[in-house]
Amino acid sequence: MSEARTAILAGIRRSLKRGSLDAAVETQLRERLAAPRRNLVPARATALDEAGRIDLFVAMAEEVQASMTRIAALEHVPDEVARYLAAENLPAELVAAPDPALARIPWAATPLLRVRHGRAEGGDAVSLTPCFAGLAETGTLMLVSSPQTPTTLNFLPDTHIVVLHRDQVVAGYEDAWDRLRATGDRLPRVVNFITGPSRTADIEQQIVLGAHGPRRLHILLIEDGQTSA
Amino acid sequence: MLATSRSFEANARAGLADANLQRALGRMQQGGFPLHRRRAVERLPEFEALREVGRSIKEHTLAHLDFYLELYEARVTASGGTVHWARTPTEACAAVLQICRSVEARTVTKGKSMIAEEIGLNDFLERSGVTPVETDLGEYIIQLRHEPPSHLIAPAIHLMKEQVAATFRAEHQGLDPERPLAEARQLCDEARAILRTRFLAADVGITGANFLVAETGSSIIVTNEGNGDLTQTLPRVHIVVASLEKLVPTHEDAATLLRLLARSATGQEFSTYTTVSTGPRQEGDLDGPEQYHVVLLDNGRSALLGGEFHDMLRCIRCAACINHCPVYGAIGGHAYGWVYPGPMGSVLTPGLIGVAEAGHLPNASTLCGRCESVCPVKIPLPKMLRRWREREYEAKLTKPAYRAGLGLWVWVARRPALYHAIAEAASRVLGWAGGRRGRFRALPLAAGWTSVRDMPAPEGRSFHSLWAARQRRAAR
Numbered sequence: 001m002s003e004a005r006t007a008i009l010a011g012i013r014r015s016l017k018r019g020s021l022d023a024a025v026e027t028q029l030r031e032r033l034a035a036p037r038r039n040l041v042p043a044r045a046t047a048l049d050e051a052g053r054i055d056l057f058v059a060m061a062e063e064v065q066a067s068m069t070r071i072a073a074l075e076h077v078p079d080e081v082a083r084y085l086a087a088e089n090l091p092a093e094l095v096a097a098p099d100p101a102l103a104r105i106p107w108a109a110t111p112l113l114r115v116r117h118g119r120a121e122g123g124d125a126v127s128l129t130p131c132f133a134g135l136a137e138t139g140t141l142m143l144v145s146s147p148q149t150p151t152t153l154n155f156l157p158d159t160h161i162v163v164l165h166r167d168q169v170v171a172g173y174e175d176a177w178d179r180l181r182a183t184g185d186r187l188p189r190v191v192n193f194i195t196g197p198s199r200t201a202d203i204e205q206q207i208v209l210g211a212h213g214p215r216r217l218h219i220l221l222i223e224d225g226q227t228s229a
Numbered sequence: 230m231l232a233t234s235r236s237f238e239a240n241a242r243a244g245l246a247d248a249n250l251q252r253a254l255g256r257m258q259q260g261g262f263p264l265h266r267r268r269a270v271e272r273l274p275e276f277e278a279l280r281e282v283g284r285s286i287k288e289h290t291l292a293h294l295d296f297y298l299e300l301y302e303a304r305v306t307a308s309g310g311t312v313h314w315a316r317t318p319t320e321a322c323a324a325v326l327q328i329c330r331s332v333e334a335r336t337v338t339k340g341k342s343m344i345a346e347e348i349g350l351n352d353f354l355e356r357s358g359v360t361p362v363e364t365d366l367g368e369y370i371i372q373l374r375h376e377p378p379s380h381l382i383a384p385a386i387h388l389m390k391e392q393v394a395a396t397f398r399a400e401h402q403g404l405d406p407e408r409p410l411a412e413a414r415q416l417c418d419e420a421r422a423i424l425r426t427r428f429l430a431a432d433v434g435i436t437g438a439n440f441l442v443a444e445t446g447s448s449i450i451v452t453n454e455g456n457g458d459l460t461q462t463l464p465r466v467h468i469v470v471a472s473l474e475k476l477v478p479t480h481e482d483a484a485t486l487l488r489l490l491a492r493s494a495t496g497q498e499f500s501t502y503t504t505v506s507t508g509p510r511q512e513g514d515l516d517g518p519e520q521y522h523v524v525l526l527d528n529g530r531s532a533l534l535g536g537e538f539h540d541m542l543r544c545i546r547c548a549a550c551i552n553h554c555p556v557y558g559a560i561g562g563h564a565y566g567w568v569y570p571g572p573m574g575s576v577l578t579p580g581l582i583g584v585a586e587a588g589h590l591p592n593a594s595t596l597c598g599r600c601e602s603v604c605p606v607k608i609p610l611p612k613m614l615r616r617w618r619e620r621e622y623e624a625k626l627t628k629p630a631y632r633a634g635l636g637l638w639v640w641v642a643r644r645p646a647l648y649h650a651i652a653e654a655a656s657r658v659l660g661w662a663g664g665r666r667g668r669f670r671a672l673p674l675a676a677g678w679t680s681v682r683d684m685p686a687p688e689g690r691s692f693h694s695l696w697a698a699r700q701r702r703a704a705r
Contacts, residue, residue, distance in 0.1 A: 002314075004314040004315055004316045004320055004527075005314040007316055008298075008314055008316060008473070008527045008531055009295050009298065009299070011527070011531035011532060012294050012295045012298075012531045012534060013295055015531055015532060015533075015534035015535040015536065016292065016294070016295070016534060016535050017535065020295070021293065021295070021296050025293070026296060029293060029296055029297075029478075032478065032479075033300075033443070033444055033478060033479060036444065036478075036479040036480065036481045036482075037481065038481050039282045039286065039481055039482065039484075039485040040275060040278055040279060040282050040485070042273055042274075042275045042279075042488070043274075043275070044273070060498065063498075064497075064498075064501070118515065119515040119516045122425065122429050138498045138499040139498075140499055140503075145511075145514065145517065146511075146513075146514070147512075147513030147514055147515060150514065150515040150516045150517075151458070151462050151516055151517060152462055152463070152515075152516045154458070155455050155458045155459050155462065156459070172484075173480075173484035173487070174481055174484055177480050177481065177484070186511070187308070187445050187447070187507050188507070188511075189506065189507055189508060189509070189510060189511050189514060189517050190462075190504060190505065190506055190507075190517065191504070191505040192458070192502065192503075192504050192505075193499070193502070193503040193504070193505075194501065194502060195497075195498070195499045195500065195501050195502075195503075196501055197501070198453070198454055198455040198501060198502075199453050199454070199501055200366045200367075200417060200453060200454045201383070201453070201495070202365070202366040202367035202370070202383060202384070202385055202386075203366070203367075203370075203385070203388075203390050203393055203413040203416055203417065204253070204256060204389060204390050204413060205256060205257065205261050205262075205383070205386070206413045208413050208414050208417045210417075210421070211366055211417060211421065211453070211454035211455065211456065212364065212421060212424065212425075212428075212454045212455040212456040212459055213454065213455025213456075213458065213459070213501075213502065214455075
């Protein structure tokens with residue numbers, strides 16, 4: 001293994017017609033990495049205020065077949081979930097992320113809804129998770145893995161319901177990375193950027209939703225801020 | 230994978246005669262990827278500027294590739310993963326097998342990976358007693374049919390749905406033979422149900438990588454189906470197979486290239502799932518793999534660096550050049566005879582398996598330039614195709630008749646008086662012989678041209694003589 005490593009790196013330096021990097025150049029590269037700079041960022045979302053960003057997020061997400069309901073506060077989540085599942089003709093049963101951010105949801109008030117907390121298993125039909133951010137530029141959700149937010153919830157169930165607070169909606173990818181770096185935590189094992197429900201066009205280029213991941217992606221946009229919650 | 234690029238001419242003829250393939254390719258060209266790309270590009274005013282930024286990110290990385298690779302490896306290790314360096318497909322396959330054996334793996338699920346195709350991983354694993362299961366719908370279909378992919382991002386684009394239905398009826402045992410399979414929806418649902426059990430049972434998941442990020446030692450996959458995510462989340466071990474030019478310095482750099490990738494590939498604003506993975510399961514995590522490995526393949530790339538075909542290492546495998554290529558659109562991907570079809574394949578394949586093996590491919594181009602004009606990282610594909618033709622000629626691999634003809638032309642072209650005399654005479658004779666129709670249905674020695682189209686007749690005088698006459702008139 002180390003033999004291959006040595007040979008490949010030597011081959012690269014031979015092709016680049018130099019030895020190891022010059023110390024001054026290496027310092028420059030390390031500085032570039034320590035403070036990642038933005039490249040050209042499209043103006044589509046950066047020029048907007050909060051209301052404009054949210055409108056763009058909603059429009060872009062709906063364009064790729066995500067559905068959306070705006071609700072006032074986390075307290076209304078159980079009612080809205082029950083209504084959504086009934087409207088979609090789905091069983092009133094779901095697995096939710098064991099996340100403190102969702103702890104204030106009063107599930108007990110809607111006793112007909114059966115809620116389990118944990119990771120998703122093969123038989124789970126509906127999941128509910130928080131997210132880290134919403135990206136207005138393309139209507140994308142950013143979700144991160146942690147003990148409270150297992151990744152299987154995002155992919156195994158047929159229906160994925162995501163809770164998004166309005167102050168989580170940022171302009172683009174760079175803003176989301178800034179927020180994630182600002183937490184100061186270790187980088188999560190997985191960062192998922194999700195734009196609409198699963199799809200394929202592998203058969204005659206016809207789009208079919210629900211190829212392997214969820215065929216429904218439903219976003220609950222909470223008008224209450226995450227921080228004020 | 231065994232190359233059949235040597236029989237390109239026969240492959241191409243077979244492609245032209247395949248009615249299903251022609252229907253499928255027609256569907257792609259009319260209202261498919263090119264149309265969607267154009268709409269997406271029109272929606273993003275900065276797209277042209279982003280192409281230049283994308284080019285410069287890749288160039289910066291390649292110029293310091295040794296530094297970024299060492300840093301990448303250090304960051305993967307720090308996150309709890311392992312990097313395995315592989316010079317050749319043999320070394321890469323051996324590394325994958327060793328990991329599979331260490332956990333006594335019996336079945337392996339696979340996300341779509343062109344590098345896995347390049348190293349012939351499926352055949353190798355099967356021979357070694359490990360069952361690989363492709364999970365991308367298109368890859369799954371062609372695995373059942375024992376075919377190679379015919380496109381970078383739509384591997385089963387050469388098939389019509391009736392062919393897929395016939396394959397499923399033959400291969401999916403124990404299902405009602407009368408079940409309806411006429412619609413893409415039904416075919417997709419059947420594959421989804423079958424593959425779901427394979428996902429849950431797999432011991433190892435193998436994915437490719439669209440990008441590797443040096444800053445954090447992360448790998449990024451881009452999919453629409455979510456199969457890559459199930460592949461890498463459910464088994465105990467995740468193996469990433471990737472080639473070394475996939476590297477970028479930071480997540481900001483990856484973001485720029487991601488803006489270019491989906492729009493250039495399918496015309497989507499962003500693919501459904503872009504997944505950034507860093508190391509194995511962390512403390513307290515309820516899911517995710519216990520082991521995270523990266524098999525890093527060179528296979529000739531370090532030798533391409535800094536040379537005449539260096540620019541090809543910028544390629545992000547979006548397939549825009551393929552989608553816009555009139556030759557690919559006529560013959561399909563299988564004709565190219567190896568892993569990478571279309572313009573990018575015609576440049577890359579001779580670089581990886583040799584011009585003696587793949588010399589036909591650089592010649593399979595009209596040099597119309599559409600590929601370069603849509604390339605998100607501005608790879609000068611026509612220039613490099615011409616360069617391969619020169620290499621082929623220099624290595625005396627071209628046919629004797631072609632070399633003799635070219636030699637004669639060079640001899641005449643270097644003697645301007647003779648050249649003009651012949652051109653003038655030929656123009657007049659052909660102009661006269663063309664008569665009032667102004668074109669030929671057949672010409673001696675040119676049946677290859679006239680068998681499928683007419684040859685327009687010259688107007689009667691050569692450009693040189695018209696120009697000389699015009700100059701004389703002007704001087705008066």
